[in-house]
Amino acid sequence: MARIVVDPVTRIEGHLRVEAVVENGVITDAFSSGTMVRGLEKILIGRDPRDAWAITERVCGVCTTVHALASVRAVEDALGIAVPPTAELIRNIMMATLYLHDHVVHFYHLHALDWVDVVNALKADPKKAAELAGSFSKWDKNTPAYFSQVQDKIKAFAASGLGIFANGYWGHPAYKLPPEVNLIGVAHYLDALEWQKEIVKIHAVFGGKNPHPNYLVGGVPCSVDANEVAAINSERLNLVARLIGQAEEFVNEVYIPDLLAVASFYKDWAAWGGGLKNYLSYGEYPTQGYAKTEAFKYPRGVVLNRDLSTVHPVNPRDSQEIKEYIASSWYTYQGGDGVGIHPWAGETTLNYSGPKPPFETLEGYAKYSFLKTPRWKDNAMEVGPLARLIVAYAAGHTDVQELVKDTLGKLNVPVTALFSTLGRTAARGLDAALALAWLKEFFGQLMDRVKINETSTFNGERWEPKSWPKDAEGVGLVEAPRGALAHWIKIHDGKIDNYQLVVPTTWNGSPRDAKGQHSSFEASLIGTPVANLEQPVEILRTIHSFDPCLACSVHLYDPQGRHISQVSFE
Amino acid sequence: MGQSIWNSMETKGYSRRDFLQFCATAAAVAGLGQTGVAEVVSAFEKKEKPAVVWMHFQECTCCSESFIRASHPIVVDALLDVLDLNYTETLMAASGFQAEKCLSDTIEKNKGKYIVLVEGAVPTGADGVYCMIGGKTAESILQTVAKDAAAIVAWGSCASNGCVQAAKPNPTGATPIHKLVDKPVINVPGCPPIADVMMAVVTHLLVLGQVPKLDSQGRPKEFYGRRVHDTCYRRANYDAGLFVESWDDENAHKGYCLYKMGCKGPVTYNACSVVKWNEGTSYPIQSGHGCIGCSEAGFWDNGPFYQHLPSFPGFGIESTADTVGMVVGAATLAGVAAHAVVTNIRKRSVIAEVHAEDQKES
Numbered sequence: 001m002a003r004i005v006v007d008p009v010t011r012i013e014g015h016l017r018v019e020a021v022v023e024n025g026v027i028t029d030a031f032s033s034g035t036m037v038r039g040l041e042k043i044l045i046g047r048d049p050r051d052a053w054a055i056t057e058r059v060c061g062v063c064t065t066v067h068a069l070a071s072v073r074a075v076e077d078a079l080g081i082a083v084p085p086t087a088e089l090i091r092n093i094m095m096a097t098l099y100l101h102d103h104v105v106h107f108y109h110l111h112a113l114d115w116v117d118v119v120n121a122l123k124a125d126p127k128k129a130a131e132l133a134g135s136f137s138k139w140d141k142n143t144p145a146y147f148s149q150v151q152d153k154i155k156a157f158a159a160s161g162l163g164i165f166a167n168g169y170w171g172h173p174a175y176k177l178p179p180e181v182n183l184i185g186v187a188h189y190l191d192a193l194e195w196q197k198e199i200v201k202i203h204a205v206f207g208g209k210n211p212h213p214n215y216l217v218g219g220v221p222c223s224v225d226a227n228e229v230a231a232i233n234s235e236r237l238n239l240v241a242r243l244i245g246q247a248e249e250f251v252n253e254v255y256i257p258d259l260l261a262v263a264s265f266y267k268d269w270a271a272w273g274g275g276l277k278n279y280l281s282y283g284e285y286p287t288q289g290y291a292k293t294e295a296f297k298y299p300r301g302v303v304l305n306r307d308l309s310t311v312h313p314v315n316p317r318d319s320q321e322i323k324e325y326i327a328s329s330w331y332t333y334q335g336g337d338g339v340g341i342h343p344w345a346g347e348t349t350l351n352y353s354g355p356k357p358p359f360e361t362l363e364g365y366a367k368y369s370f371l372k373t374p375r376w377k378d379n380a381m382e383v384g385p386l387a388r389l390i391v392a393y394a395a396g397h398t399d400v401q402e403l404v405k406d407t408l409g410k411l412n413v414p415v416t417a418l419f420s421t422l423g424r425t426a427a428r429g430l431d432a433a434l435a436l437a438w439l440k441e442f443f444g445q446l447m448d449r450v451k452i453n454e455t456s457t458f459n460g461e462r463w464e465p466k467s468w469p470k471d472a473e474g475v476g477l478v479e480a481p482r483g484a485l486a487h488w489i490k491i492h493d494g495k496i497d498n499y500q501l502v503v504p505t506t507w508n509g510s511p512r513d514a515k516g517q518h519s520s521f522e523a524s525l526i527g528t529p530v531a532n533l534e535q536p537v538e539i540l541r542t543i544h545s546f547d548p549c550l551a552c553s554v555h556l557y558d559p560q561g562r563h564i565s566q567v568s569f570e
Numbered sequence: 571m572g573q574s575i576w577n578s579m580e581t582k583g584y585s586r587r588d589f590l591q592f593c594a595t596a597a598a599v600a601g602l603g604q605t606g607v608a609e610v611v612s613a614f615e616k617k618e619k620p621a622v623v624w625m626h627f628q629e630c631t632c633c634s635e636s637f638i639r640a641s642h643p644i645v646v647d648a649l650l651d652v653l654d655l656n657y658t659e660t661l662m663a664a665s666g667f668q669a670e671k672c673l674s675d676t677i678e679k680n681k682g683k684y685i686v687l688v689e690g691a692v693p694t695g696a697d698g699v700y701c702m703i704g705g706k707t708a709e710s711i712l713q714t715v716a717k718d719a720a721a722i723v724a725w726g727s728c729a730s731n732g733c734v735q736a737a738k739p740n741p742t743g744a745t746p747i748h749k750l751v752d753k754p755v756i757n758v759p760g761c762p763p764i765a766d767v768m769m770a771v772v773t774h775l776l777v778l779g780q781v782p783k784l785d786s787q788g789r790p791k792e793f794y795g796r797r798v799h800d801t802c803y804r805r806a807n808y809d810a811g812l813f814v815e816s817w818d819d820e821n822a823h824k825g826y827c828l829y830k831m832g833c834k835g836p837v838t839y840n841a842c843s844v845v846k847w848n849e850g851t852s853y854p855i856q857s858g859h860g861c862i863g864c865s866e867a868g869f870w871d872n873g874p875f876y877q878h879l880p881s882f883p884g885f886g887i888e889s890t891a892d893t894v895g896m897v898v899g900a901a902t903l904a905g906v907a908a909h910a911v912v913t914n915i916r917k918r919s920v921i922a923e924v925h926a927e928d929q930k931e932s
Contacts, residue, residue, distance in 0.1 A: 005666065006665050006666040007666060007703065007704045007705065008659050008665065008666070008669055008670075008703050008704060009665050009666070010659045010660070010661075010662050010663075010664065010665045010669050011659075011660065011661065011662070011663075011665070012659075013630075013631045013660070014631070015626070015659075015701065015702070015703055017704075017705075035701070035702040035703065036627075036628060036700065036701040036702070036708075037693075037700045037701075037742060038628055038693075038700075038734070038735035038741075038742060038744070039735065039740075039741030039742050040734060040735065042739065042741045043734065043735070043737045043738065043739070043740075043741070043870075047874070048874040048875075048876070050874070050875070050876055051874055051875050051876070054862055054875060055734060055737075055870065058630050058632070058733070058734040058761060059630060060630045060631070060632075061629075061630040061631045061632020061633070061634075061635045061636075061762060062630075062631050062632075062635055064632060064635065109661060113663045118663070153650055156650075157650055160619070160654065161654065161656070163649060163650075163654055163655050163656060164649065164655055164656075164658060164661045164662045164663065165662075165663045166656060166662075166663070166664060166672050167663070167664035167668040167669065167671055167672050168663030168664055168668075169663075169668075190646050193638060193644075193645055193646050194644055194645075194646055196638065196639075197638065197639040197640070197641060197644070197645075197765070197848070197849070200639065200848060201848045201849070201851045203848075204847050204848040204851035204852045204857070205851060205852060205857065206857060207854075207857055207859070208847065208852050208853055208854035208855070208856060208857035208858070208859055209842075209847035209848065209852070209853060209854060209857075210639065210847065210848055211632040211635045211636055211639075211762055212632055212761060212762065212864075213857075214854055214857065214858075214859035214862075216817060216859065218817070219817065219818065221817065221857065221858040221859035222857045222858040222859075223818050223822045223823045223858055225823040228823045228824060228825065229825070230804075230823070230824060230825020230856075231822075231823050231825070231858075239851075350741075352696060352699045352700075354699070355705075356697070357697075357698065357699060357702050357705055357706055357707045357710070358705050358706045358707075358710070359705040360705060361705075370700075456818060457817075457818045458816075458817040458818035460816055460817060460818075463816070463817070535668075536666075540665055551629065551630045551631065
């Protein structure tokens, strides 16, 4: 029996440590540990609720905007504000833009190096690579000269020490792509890095900057006016249209074809990494207002035990549905380690009880993470692109069903292949394809509104705190690129009285609960073979398939305003 | 390693003409103009690609995300041709002990010559357990990498002034880098900093081989010498007393000044209204929202974002803006002085020396 430690897990957002127990070449147990905490929820207390979007947006700069959106929705929910349709369209456009940016960057820059061997790409024949790429993509850049140029760059780079590619698991037998596919992957890694800075200009148009564009309680801060130079006018809309066109080309001719090409060599990964059998989606892209969830593009709901015949409803206000546990987390609850608490009543006191750093292992410590452990009706849930596709599929959304069936057909794998590391990575591609289609649809609808001059972007009825009730509580749900995200707020006398976030990577990456149930990361690692304990590429493949975001998932909150307990070392 | 940037470009198949074009761009980015091109050419020809490590502590990765948005040079060219980036948890292929080896090897082989870029604050509460990497505290890792560094750059507001985790009540003791290391630190604040500003600071250091001229808060004067308000295209509206009165009103459509909506442009030193964001696409005020002052120390605690700065009589008079500026400027100076006395006396003298050398050279 051996215990592997991977820390830092790189090519993610934040600080994640994984310890895995390997017996006879197979992982038999796993420990996922978040090792950084900032305390943002405590910082929110006493502030103006209209400022919360900016503070919570700083939870994460990779999935920038998702917390801002969850926050303005929570405040609007608490105060009974409905945003104008044009503002809703702009929010949808910004969200779909993020999906595209996030998924492409994840595939190429955070995940691809688990499947694509950079060094092996040097052995490729550029002419063959061009022929191969031409067989599955119409992208006009895929020429022999282009692949040859990329290869020369990598050669020179390798000679000077490989920089960010140094010390990868290159040459590991788990890398199965032919040199030409590796070269295509590396070339498009570089192209994707160049493209990603373009698509986010859409955020800059509507929100002034990216990362961290501006949001507003009651709407969006920009004005739309085809007859003013200082507003979102024809020139700005033309820019957005061009960026959407570029995105369409990149996603359809580069990302999706590469994803399918790479996946076709790794069908064995449809057997591993499935993990949990329960899936949660909050749903996204309101089309008739945030309150009307039945008109969302992605539906809200839960699928239990992979039973696609039933979608269970989710109520974020019910104190018995979503609860957070701390049995394995570095916190204490007044009611003890066994209880779970709904976020509106959230109670947390930080209490690190791990080994004194520097340390080699967390083995033997019952508590091993700064992440709390959320549960839905006491079930561990997977969240993310795979979860929302499964919920949409089960809910009978025909566009999702057709896309899933079509893709599975192309790869010649059964539906059960979805429940795996490969399925999770493929689902993210399909999610991007849907986001692209919807982005075009939302932009078309925005143009329609400009044509008829229905462009109000702000509802100011409840902007002034004097118009608010003395006490209010709200919840804002967002289906972020990484999955189900929610903010719960309580407002008292115009100030934040209580604020709690439960975010995607907390669902997926948390430690086990009081009953010993694993969350997604740990569950999906168990059963996975590891060929070389020194180079556990298999662990990275599965963990990266979730696109972890640790900064999002770790918070600290103390509703009683107590002093945070000092850490004592035994 | 050991190659000059020109050698490195030559072996990658770039022509001399490409190289000169690259130098001209770098010179333009660094604000040197045409006359500076020769200086850049010479720097590129002689300088080895310097080893760089990028550390991640208490942060949200928005600085890394911003950096990869750079447009001149684009980040691919920077990574392949300008710097030897050997450690960055966001992009590096290696994980676990192989990743740690990338860091220790770089330090070992480049003692006194490598550059440290830091993203994130360092929590000093509870003996540092609020941020641990590889079982070690962020604080101990910072001390290890800083010891033999040639220069340290604090990316963004987290590393420069603590940012959001240091906002009251700062539950984890989040601390900016310059308060923890015994070396001059170049502060590049902003949440995040503008991509092309980040790239320009890197090229200024690595290509020109110079520490950019810094202000009293350790910020490059090149980008933090002017208030957002002074260079804002809506400034004329402020001077004329034309203001947005509520979101999306007629005045907002016309692009009037956002001062009354809480804009912190008058008290914020940054290049947003000149360089702008995302290859010049826009900046917050241009897209209708006031500046929230994200590059100023303590900006999270400087009152609600939608409450306008203390009112001064006589809107529309040029002296008003300067009055606002003077008052805040005085407060800032007082803050800087106090900060220097309490925490930073020795380092400020080091920064002053760098200044003096800088001026001697120029």
